[in-house]
Amino acid sequence: MTAATPSRTPTAATGPGALKAVPVRHYGQWVAGAVCVALLALLVRAVATNETIQWDVIGSRIFFDAILDGLVTTIWLTVASMVLGVVGGVVVAVMRLSDNLLLRSISGAFVWLFRGTPVLVQILIWFNLALFFPQLGFGSLSVSTNDLITPFTAALLALALNEAAYMSEIVRGGILAVDSGQREAAEALGMTGGLVLRRIVLPQAMKVIIPPTGNELVTLLKTTSLVAVIGAGDLLTQAQAVGATDFTRLEMLIVASIWYLVLTTIASAGQALLERRFLRGSAHAKGRSSVLRRIATDLRPGRNHDAGAIAAPVPPSEERGAR
């Protein structure tokens, strides 16, 4: 930038083409890059030439039955916890924003408790529930806690409740981000609270809710590995079990890591896709000049006739009629 200033003299003022600025050189970036590449090379060499790591074991065990079982359990645990977490999160968020003091207090306490304690501790508590409550239910309808709380259900309960607490904050933020005039207009039309929420507020809150929810999913995917402490049969549980039998602990941990990377990569791609779709949906804005809108315009495929009519600066009269 400073390099350009001296050339902006009267002698150089022979038109826009005459201004030849030397771009700022980022020497520091090159030096840092070189250092990083060198360190990375050393690390790769150390791992690849390490004779104690049996690379062939990793290759041959990646599709082990036990590992695939664990993979399915991890996916199932993630999806179920996420679904329960989102549903619970919406419920808790709505409770937190209600006029009812009791609902507000209960939901506030819920979030305080489940966000305020480590999820690992919560997993252990659910798993050991039988120690405090040997029986669950009333009278003749009660069942043994140990029958009900398997390692898997303990894991699911802990993760879902924890996720609900986090999601409720995300949903609450989304709801609060919706212009208060929207709620007012809906109420003025005679819409009741539930209708206003479902039809007007939540759909608009989605814009704010979806991106952090994608991050939550990726985080949750990795957090499920904590349930290995109670042997819930997830990917890490299985990998450790296999590894313990024949001194291939490290190899099996690498196998598990590879699968986690595969899962998080897929989840991230899905998130990107969802956000893109979603932005396109909200890019009906004409006057909105945000970066989001520009991105959405760039990403919009030409074959989408709906989007075409929106993107082009057509005068009002050229609009298509009613569908």
Next chain:
Amino acid sequence: MTTGLTAEAATGSGDERLMVEALGIHKSYGSLEVLKGVDLRVRPGEVTCLLGPSGSGKSTLLRCLNHLERVDAGTVRIDGDLVGYRVKGEKVYELPKHEVAHQRRGVGMVFQRFNLFPHMTVLQNVIEAPTRVLRQPKAEARERARELLAQVGLADKASAYPLQLSGGQQQRVAIARALAMQPKLMLFDEPTSALDPELVGEVLDVMRRLAAGGMTMVVVTHEIGFAREVGDTVVFMDGGVVVEEGTPADVLGRPQHERTRSFLSKVL
């Protein structure tokens, strides 16, 4: 409004029946007293224009009329029904939310900033409340919505999204959306204040036709010309009280109070 008066005469209810009867309205936000005992009476088919400087409580009064805002003291009756409360014997009971929502069906409201639902098309905006609240069949609601859109001159915009429209078009959609509920009263809160000057006319024109059709309207506005031409009554508010009210000719032409005069000299 001759049409309005005819409509009133047709109902045969005479002078006693009022569409809006607000008495002794008080409203405070914390320690700030915004409305200090306001009365407002609107006869069926009449257009009442509410004028006053910024912060005088015009919007607050309008919002009290359909219970978007709770009054601290005073009563609001719309077409004879007490808004937000029920009197049973000696006692006054606050209505539960769904009953307040039910009362609001009969009162349409148009906002300064349009407040159209941006995630719905124009047609969806208009049919949302009729189908969800009144449970009209979709086909019927759509047909009626198209008629209304035609009436506000936007028949070709049914499938557009609000943000693709100009401010004037958006406000006309907002009017159509409110009319779709077949209200007996329409409230307008500075419907043209957010519009570019060249778009003000198209919205006022729709409102003028609505008034001519006999709709009862309460309009907060700074458009003195509209108040003079369309208003049956002009109410001037300042500092949370009604300073002066009467016919447009009286209040706008021969204001009795100094505050009215100085306000008019600024906006005219």
